[in-house]
Amino acid sequence: TVVVAETAGSIKVAVVVCLLRGQNVLLGRRRSSLGDSTFSLPSGHLEFGSESFEECAARELKEETGLDIGKIELLTVTNNLFLDEAKPSQYVAVFMRAVLADPRQEPQNIEPEFCDGWGWYEWDNLPKPLFWPLEKVVQDGFNPFPT
Numbered sequence: 001t002v003v004v005a006e007t008a009g010s011i012k013v014a015v016v017v018c019l020l021r022g023q024n025v026l027l028g029r030r031r032s033s034l035g036d037s038t039f040s041l042p043s044g045h046l047e048f049g050s051e052s053f054e055e056c057a058a059r060e061l062k063e064e065t066g067l068d069i070g071k072i073e074l075l076t077v078t079n080n081l082f083l084d085e086a087k088p089s090q091y092v093a094v095f096m097r098a099v100l101a102d103p104r105q106e107p108q109n110i111e112p113e114f115c116d117g118w119g120w121y122e123w124d125n126l127p128k129p130l131f132w133p134l135e136k137v138v139q140d141g142f143n144p145f146p147t
């Protein structure tokens, strides 16, 4: 008989912001127990309560980079298992595409305890290593730029 261990893991939702400026996208190297020193898009937990995906994207981008979001739209959603981590977790990642309200605005590293700093990268020239949820969609041919 196969015994399936019913581990009471919870599934969390994170919003991931593909912030586009010209041909570039904003990435930062994470300082975190999850994906430490890998390059990630600005992202954060959808907070319990009344927050929409768009509101979460705008809040997390502001909290992490000081940038003000302009137009934003839903791109795709992925399921991400982190089962071989010290603390196993599972995240549904909601990928949003956004542009800046003011394209002249530059990012600041507001939370240096969580990020080494932000930089603009061409999609065909992304830094390595990428944070697993981003690596996975890149391998699947995902491209956040409007065709």
Ligand SMILES: CC(C)CCOP(=O)(O)OP(=O)(O)O
Residues within 6 Å of the ligand: 014, 015, 016, 032, 034, 043, 044, 045, 060, 080, 091, 093, 133
């Ligand atoms: C899977 C991942 C996007 C998890 C949540 O992202 P995060 O660690 O950047 O979360 P916070 O910005 O809310 O701390």
Ligand SMILES: [Mg+2]
Residues within 6 Å of the ligand: 043, 044, 045, 060, 063, 064
């Ligand atoms: Mg955050």
Ligand SMILES: [Mg+2]
Residues within 6 Å of the ligand: 044, 045, 060
């Ligand atoms: Mg957060």
Ligand SMILES: [Mg+2]
Residues within 6 Å of the ligand: 042, 043, 044, 045, 060, 064
């Ligand atoms: Mg974050």
